[in-house]
Amino acid sequence: MVQVVNSNSFKGISPIDLMEATYQASGNFQIRAFFEAKDEILKAGKFSENQFYRILDAMVDAETERKLILERLKDKNPLFLEEIVKEIKDFPADNIIRDVIYLKEQGYVQEHVEVKTKMVVKKIKGEEKEVEVKEYFYRYQAKEQPIEHYFEPVTIVFNAGVCCQCGWCSSICPVNAIELTADTLEVDNDTCMKCGLCFSVCPRSFSIDQAYKSIKKLDKSLTWSDKIGAYINTYTATTTKDEIKEVRQDGGIVTSILEYLLKNKLVDAIVAVKHSKDIWRPEPIIIDDIKDLYETGGTKYANSPSLNIISDAKKYDKIAFVGVPCMMKAIEKGVLFPSGLPFFNNIKYKIGLFCMESFPYSEIIKLTKDKFDKEIDQLTKMNIDKGKFIINLKSGEELSVDLKEVQSYARDNCHFCEDLTSDYADISVGSIGSQAGFSSVITRTKDGDKLFNKVVKAGLIETKSLKEVKPGQGLLERIAGVKRNKCKAIELHSK
Ligand SMILES: Cc1cc2nc3c(=O)[nH]c(=O)nc-3n(C[C@H](O)[C@H](O)[C@H](O)COP(=O)(O)OP(=O)(O)OC[C@H]3O[C@@H](n4cnc5c(N)ncnc54)[C@H](O)[C@@H]3O)c2cc1C
Ligand code: SF4
Ligand code: SF4
Ligand code: SF4
Known part of the structure; x- marks a missing residue:
């Protein structure tokens, strides 16, 4: 009723x-x-x-x-998204693109995919070789006889084994029907009102890659890369503050940016992660006092469903969120769908980390034992660098194994992830491309670029162009391309 x-x-x-x-x-x-x-x-x-x-x-x-x-x-031939934008002038281009993708998912629009091959010259093991590459072209057309699809709650994503455990669905659910941990997800069917909102904002439900690409390509102030996405500038950078050097993973750039944001009251709080009472198990945390910031420094390679606590941060008007690429994509979907209205419009800055894979906490403990014969509480740092998984011990010792040896411990659902460099962030930060003690930084939005330059101007960060250093942007693009190419396709089946 x-x-x-x-x-x-x-x-x-x-x-x-x-x-x-x-x-x-x-x-x-x-x-x-x-x-x-x-x-x-x-x-x-x-x-x-x-x-x-x-x-x-x-x-x-x-x-x-x-x-x-x-x-x-209606009655139009299949068109590229860019052509549809030119055809329909009544609405902003971003809206048209997002709406066409949504109409496709609801069963009203047909997506036509055309694959073309072309030959390009690539350097393989130092030798230039001509190789065949595939190019995909997507066109859209109104269906003559639409079959409406009903979005189901996200159990369909979790049961298919592709949930990245980002936590966004549980934050968004208007009736709190989703219970989520770093490994589990349950929907209370008695409480669920079958609105499908969780499904439409989930980064693993339907793809927004075509929409993202088309929207970003319309902005001529951005540089487009098929491998690292749209960007304004790329840098290699390191913190100038000794206290941050003590706690950082790489260049201490994330902590420097967060410190600047809190100190200058550009945000009221940040959402990041710290060690939980189990060391190396990440725990999402809301920080509104700068004195607590340094406990977030450093990478914890176990996954953290950090978006789960965004709904707890709603009392703050302006927040910055730190997370991995799948979370950046989730937030973007929460802005695009279903309404073009962000559910939580207090997220002012998205600081995205690079991420090749993450591990279940139990597997981190196991791999430390299996590969290094060490207990997890003996570790002071974990790192992935130059194809190695590296641990540092309280004794001062550093041990490493080939990254390939630990890959079987990584989360299966990370194999469905195509994004290395947090395409959907305002600022992306990682180590690939930079020397030890430095981070590679990609500024992607006007707000992100402005913020990064302010932090540099305040003397908190020293920086150079990523294109001027070795191994630099070339290596970053190559590895990002490898991740895209080996990403598995997601297949969801309704009950
Ligand atoms: C799971 C994971 C995998 C990664 N894989 C790669 C990779 O393959 N290649 C690469 O170049 N870089 C990778 N990174 C990023 C890299 O490890 C550094 O986080 C990045 O270079 C920033 O370094 P920094 O010194 O500027 O950060 P710091 O100043 O040390 O700050 C680190 C920030 O990361 C946040 N953080 C730590 N652990 C997590 C977590 N589990 N989930 C969400 N946020 C977290 C903290 O809250 C903190 O704000 C990965 C990060 C994570 C979390
Ligand atoms: S369908 Fe709606 S009510 Fe049900 S779990 Fe998803 S968001 Fe919550
Ligand atoms: S929104 Fe995130 S946590 Fe929820 S089902 Fe999708 S991937 Fe999993
Ligand atoms: S590899 Fe992708 S899915 Fe896995 S934690 Fe990183 S960003 Fe998320």
Whole structure:
């Protein structure tokens, strides 16, 4: 039974008009489910009444826009996303692209994929060779007889073994129906209202790679790379602060940026990870006091479902979030879908780490024992560098094994990940490409580039172009390309 909306605070639109608009659009099951569960959503306490209406309003707007776009696509030949943007001028390009992808996922639009091969010259083991490479072209066309798809809760992603355990679905779920840890995910079917919001924001549900590429290519101020994504600048950099050098993983760039943000009140809090009571098991943490910042320094190679705590950080107006590439993509999906309205619009800066793979905590303990015959609490640092997995011990000793030897301990779902360098971040930071004690930095958005330059200007970081140093950007692009090429395709099956 649908209830009458009763809010005076809602953008000056009368409750009756809103209900009418909702009904017009509620062929969309997500809007209907969300609207009908208003009481349960408010009782769950994650979103206020005002936020509930803001989300609903954005969902209705997006659905109306989609319907109009679909009309305009009728009787047209298959078009590239860029051609659709030129064809339909009524909406911003980003909206059109995101809407076409969503319409495809809902079963209204057909995606046509064309594969072409071309010969390129590549340097293989020092020798130049001509090799064949495949290029993919995607065109979109309105289906004559659409078959509407219903998004299911994210159990379908978890059960397929491809969940990267980012934690975003559980933060987003309006009725708190998702229980998640670093290894498990459960949906409470009695509480779940089948809105499918978790599925639409999940980085492992449907791909947004085509949308991302097309949107970024429209911005001529960005450089595009098929391997490391869109960027403004690339650097190699190191911190100037001795205290940060004590706790850092590589160049201490992440901690330097976070310190600048907190000190200059550009954010109220940051979300990062620290060691939990079990050493080397990462624990997501919200930090609003600079004195606690240094406990986050250094890499913990076990995965951390850090996005899970974003809903706890909602009391802060502005936050910075640090995480791995799958989390950066998750946040982007939470902005694009289902409504173009970020669920948590307090995430002001996304600091993305490079990531080839992560490990379950239990496997980190196991590999330390199997490969080095050491207990985990003897370690002061773990690192992956130049094809080696390296550990440093309290005794001062450094031990290493070939990275290939530890790969069987990594999480299986990381094999479905194509992104090494956090394409969707404002600033990406990793070690590949830079010398020891330095980080490679990619600035990707205007806000990210501006922030990085401020931190440099404040004297907290020393930097050079990544293109001027060895092994530099060439190596980074090569390894990022390898990760994309070996990424497995995700296949999801409905019940
Ligand atoms: C699982 C994982 C795998 C990685 N793999 C690679 C790789 O293959 N190649 C590469 O070049 N770089 C990789 N990195 C990034 C690299 O290890 C450094 O984090 C990066 O170079 C930044 O160094 P820094 O000295 O600037 O960071 P620091 O100043 O030391 O700060 C580190 C930051 O990382 C955050 N962090 C630590 N562990 C985690 C975690 N498990 N999840 C989320 N955030 C975390 C901390 O909160 C902290 O804010 C990986 C990082 C992680 C977490
Ligand atoms: S579990 Fe997913 S489908 Fe169910 S209520 Fe939460 S967000 Fe909606
Ligand atoms: S949103 Fe993240 S945690 Fe949730 S199912 Fe998708 S990948 Fe897993
Ligand atoms: S490899 Fe990908 S899926 Fe695995 S932790 Fe890193 S970013 Fe996430």
